Amino acid sequence: MTTTVTTAQADGHATADPHALAAAFDAAVADEVRIEPRDWMPDAYRDTLVRQMAQHAHSEIIGMQPEANWITRAPSLRRKAILMAKVQDEAGHGLYLYSATETLGVSRDDLLDKLHAGRQRYSSIFNYPTLTWADVGAIGWLVDGAAITNQVPLCRCSYGPYARAMVRICKEESFHQRQGYELLLALSRGTPEQHAMAQDAVNRWWWPSLMMFGPPDDESAHSAQSMAWRIKRHSNDELRRRFVDICVPQAEILGLTLPDPDLRWNEERGGYDHGPIDWAEFREVLRGNGPCNRERLERRRAAHESGAWVRQAAVAYAAKQREAGRAAGHGADQEAGA
Amino acid sequence: MNAALALGDDALVLAQRLGEWAGNAPVLEEDVALTNIALDLLGQARTLLSLTGDEDELAFRREAHEFRNVQLVEQPNGDFADTIARQLYFSVYQELLYGALAEGGSELAPLAGKAVKEVAYHRDHAEQWTLRLGDGTEESHRRMQRALGTLWRFTGELFEPLEGLAVELPALHAPWRERIAGVLGRATLEIPEGADRTAWSAGAGRQGVHTEPFGRMLAEMQYLHRAHPGASW
Ligand SMILES: [Fe+2]
Ligand SMILES: [Fe+2]
Numbered sequence: 001m002t003t004t005v006t007t008a009q010a011d012g013h014a015t016a017d018p019h020a021l022a023a024a025f026d027a028a029v030a031d032e033v034r035i036e037p038r039d040w041m042p043d044a045y046r047d048t049l050v051r052q053m054a055q056h057a058h059s060e061i062i063g064m065q066p067e068a069n070w071i072t073r074a075p076s077l078r079r080k081a082i083l084m085a086k087v088q089d090e091a092g093h094g095l096y097l098y099s100a101t102e103t104l105g106v107s108r109d110d111l112l113d114k115l116h117a118g119r120q121r122y123s124s125i126f127n128y129p130t131l132t133w134a135d136v137g138a139i140g141w142l143v144d145g146a147a148i149t150n151q152v153p154l155c156r157c158s159y160g161p162y163a164r165a166m167v168r169i170c171k172e173e174s175f176h177q178r179q180g181y182e183l184l185l186a187l188s189r190g191t192p193e194q195h196a197m198a199q200d201a202v203n204r205w206w207w208p209s210l211m212m213f214g215p216p217d218d219e220s221a222h223s224a225q226s227m228a229w230r231i232k233r234h235s236n237d238e239l240r241r242r243f244v245d246i247c248v249p250q251a252e253i254l255g256l257t258l259p260d261p262d263l264r265w266n267e268e269r270g271g272y273d274h275g276p277i278d279w280a281e282f283r284e285v286l287r288g289n290g291p292c293n294r295e296r297l298e299r300r301r302a303a304h305e306s307g308a309w310v311r312q313a314a315v316a317y318a319a320k321q322r323e324a325g326r327a328a329g330h331g332a333d334q335e336a337g338a
Numbered sequence: 339m340n341a342a343l344a345l346g347d348d349a350l351v352l353a354q355r356l357g358e359w360a361g362n363a364p365v366l367e368e369d370v371a372l373t374n375i376a377l378d379l380l381g382q383a384r385t386l387l388s389l390t391g392d393e394d395e396l397a398f399r400r401e402a403h404e405f406r407n408v409q410l411v412e413q414p415n416g417d418f419a420d421t422i423a424r425q426l427y428f429s430v431y432q433e434l435l436y437g438a439l440a441e442g443g444s445e446l447a448p449l450a451g452k453a454v455k456e457v458a459y460h461r462d463h464a465e466q467w468t469l470r471l472g473d474g475t476e477e478s479h480r481r482m483q484r485a486l487g488t489l490w491r492f493t494g495e496l497f498e499p500l501e502g503l504a505v506e507l508p509a510l511h512a513p514w515r516e517r518i519a520g521v522l523g524r525a526t527l528e529i530p531e532g533a534d535r536t537a538w539s540a541g542a543g544r545q546g547v548h549t550e551p552f553g554r555m556l557a558e559m560q561y562l563h564r565a566h567p568g569a570s571w
Contacts, residue, residue, distance in 0.1 A: 061361075061369075064360060064361040068360040068362075071357040071358075071360055072559060073558060073561065075562040075563040076398075076570075076571040077350075077380065077384050077387075077393050078384075079571055080357070080380060081380050081384070084360070084377050085373075085377060087360045087369075088370055088373040088377065091366055091370045091373065092370055095366055095367070098366070190570060191568075193569075194566065302362075303361065303362045303363065306417070307363065307364020308364075309475065309477050310364035310418045310471070310478065311364055311365060312474070312477075313470050313471050313474025313475050313477075313478030314470050314474065316475045317469065317470040317473055
């Protein structure tokens with residue numbers, strides 16, 4: 001959005017008429033014009049974005065833990081390389097998303113402090129453990145798969161920096177999804193023990209993956225406003241159904257069973273119906289009572305705290321370099337002046 | 339001894355160690371950088387091991403005494419200073435070694451020519467952090483100086499002659515020492531004094547003699563592959 005509101009700001013009318021600003025903002029959003037960091041935006045819009053983008057960034061970095069858990073034990077060098085590259089991508093996603101969030105006037109340090117203090121969330125899915133090697137495949141196939149279904153519409157999000165970050169991230173997530181699928185396929189077609197390992201992983205990850213789309217539409221707290229702001233474009237249930245429709249035929253090719261006896265084709269709707277989701281478990285995990293909530297946060301805090309002296313050293317060194325540069329610069333100025 | 343195997347083992351073991359950092363680095367940028375370095379090394383290892391045999395057979399089915407890596411690379415990560423000291427010592431060595439190999443006409447020349455560019459980045463990364471830690475705070479200076487001292491006793495082994503290698507490793511010792519001294523000088527750190535090898539006559543990593551942490555590292559790395567003999571992944 002560069003025309004109306006930015007011009008108003010440049011002309012110094014920015015404070016003149018809040019109603020006009022709000023109206024221009026609403027009109028721009030309705031016209032699918034991208035909002036950029038320097039544009040005027042309602043505080044509630046900014047707050048919603050900060051909350052959502054920070055949660056997304058935190059999910060990328062907490063999400064490194066369950067997968068990094070298997071880097072040292074990957075059963076072939078090729079798989080080790082793929083997994084390392086994936087975990088590295090997730091760190092990269094964290095970086096883009098923190099930078100994108102910083103365009104809203106918050107700092108990464110501040111966001112990390114809030115994560116460590118438990119005041120900002122990350123995706124609940126990462127509170128489940130990776131117990132076997134097959135979990136790495138199940139995460140790629142189902143968790144990255146669900147993330148893509150959620151995130152592809154975000155590439156058209158009304159906030160420019162978020163939308164652009166998502167374009168880049170979605171490309172990499174789709175690699176992760178295919179690699180996870182391919183890992184599971186190798187297991188499923190491998191020895192009976194490998195097949196059992198793959199089935200067990202899918203049994204444990206299927207339902208939590210469906211929960212990644214959030215509560216059912218009639219209970220979703222933030223949905224309506226986010227839709228109006230073009231941050232969100234589809235309802236939770238809509239995206240969840242889309243995901244199920246993608247997974248069912250893939251599971252068939254994999255030769256693995258999705259652990260839902262009620263899963264069946266709905267002729268009328270042209271999609272699959274799934275059985276009831278255990279929302280009590282979802283709420284409990286959200287509340288901190290998942291299998292790994294405590295470990296994930298503790299691990300994150302420990303990494304941050306034990307790295308404090310390193311960050312301090314980098315800051316102190318940079319300050320000394322600046323000081324030295326300034327001293328040298330002064331000398332040069334004086335010479336030039338003389 | 340098979341030189342490609344020895345160099346491949348160096349790269350594999352260091353990649354495995356660096357892989358332990360993923361998700362635990364002091365800043366997110368370092369999660370990216372350390373994993374990146376690990377990936378480069380893993381790529382080098384796969385190429386080098388494949389010159390000798392099946393990469394997975396070699397990585398997952400050999401016993402500790404069959405590994406020919408130098409003891410330096412198997413040392414545990416310790417704190418960030420220990421990791422950076424290990425990186426500095428090793429990447430300066432690898433850059434000199436691959437640089438020399440790339441200029442020669444041996445079968446390792448093409449690989450070395452490609453790897454030397456990666457290794458130059460690893461060396462730069464280690465150098466930048468050595469400067470920051472050495473000339474950062476009192477605490478970082480102290481930790482870095484201690485780490486350099488702790489790992490010093492594993493540096494002599496790097497320059498023992500390696501049979502079948504087209505490069506005279508002992509000849510790289512002086513340039514290595516000179517470069518290390520240069521970086522440490524700029525970082526306000528001292529080059530460690532004392533022995534650069536242990537007094538054990540059994541030998542060291544190149545002879546298949548390793549340190550205690552190596553067995554545990556291998557147990558973790560190999561267990562899944564070994565638990566499913568004949569399976570493919
Ligand atoms: Fe990601
Ligand atoms: Fe991903």
